[in-house]
Amino acid sequence: MVPNAVAHIFVAQLTSGIIGTEREAVSTNAPDSGNVFRFDPAGGQYIFNLGTKQLSPGTWRIRVVLTDGLSHTAFVSLTAK
Secondary structure, eight states: OOTTOOEEEEEEEEETTEEOOOEEOOBSSTTSBTTBOEEETTTTEEEOOBOOTTSOSEEEEEEEEETTSOEEEEEEEEOOO
């Protein structure tokens, strides 16, 4: 864990197995700034409150890019309420 690292988060919708245009994620919490995670020293973890209201139902790829250029991805599925 590196408390001063910068981690950016991006999202892209997956349609018919093809990853769409990547865009910066939107935060739903005032302490977050842009698409950058914040570090919580009390919990020893990075936090980003991802806003999903602007994302349509379906499968989305979430990609996190770290200061050293490494990236990590995860896929999530959103449904309509």
